[in-house]
Amino acid sequence: MSEVRISAEPRTEFGKGGARRTRRAGKIPAVLYGHGEQPKHVALPSLEFTNLIRRGGMNQLMTVEISDGTSELALPKALQRDPIKDTIDHVDLLLVRRGEIVTVDVRINIVGEPEKGGLLVTENDTITVEADATAIPDSIDVSIEGLAVGGHVTAADVTLPTGSTLVSEPETTLVSLTQPRSEVSAENGEDAEAEA
Known part of the structure; x- marks a missing residue:
């Protein structure tokens, strides 16, 4: 599986209202977690992420480049979909390291x-x-x-x-x-x- 890069922005608004505003802006609320680190809340570009999942599935390794200058290697762990619109409402991304099994x-x-x-x-x-x-x-x-x-x-x-x-x-x-x-x-x- 080839590694892909995707940009992300730190998310400061939480709760249903914040998530709705994020989705209206064409982004998907997401959380990066793992390795005992504090979870990072980010927003991913909706169209780009949906296309990545469509092509690579849930095993798509991605480098999430956050606009604060940091980047994380991650795998999709869970997706929440809207059952009517069939859009992705939320993403859990698991942090991984090179060489990790x-x-x-x-x-x-x-x-x-x-x-x-x-x-x-x-x-x-x-x-x-x-x-x-x-x-x-x-x-x-x-x-x-x-x-x-x-x-x-x-x-x-x-x-x-x-x-x-x-x-x-x-x-x-x-x-x-x-x-x-x-x-x-x-x-x-x-x-x-x-x-x-």
Whole structure:
């Protein structure tokens, strides 16, 4: 995951009224915290931050350059969204350091072709790993090449990128190849006829 820079301004107004004024000005109220430091309240440019999250997801490493001359390395930890407008109302950013190991959920990318005649079901679309804060994978490939009907791929079956360690339970099913429902129904019907 590449590191990006985003500008921020210190926030002095708090509470609902202050947050509303910040949002009306085209900014998102945010808080930077971690490493036992005092939380820093900042305002991020709304459009720029939304685009960063859309492209990089919740594992987007960013250097937050605050207008008071300081800068912090951070990862998005939590987003509060407006359910009607689908805009970001507030952001929690976790302070990280270069070389620090962090636990993150990384989306999976399914590659390969399974056996014909099966229905591919994604049970989990992310896998939890530990990785260096500056080397979080964008995604992790999960191979389904030649997967047989009735088979599945677990977290333990995945080859992780160098420097990443599995945190998810090894037996967590990521994808499975099931028999299509119509075929299952047809087989059950044939069994019922045979019993009759």
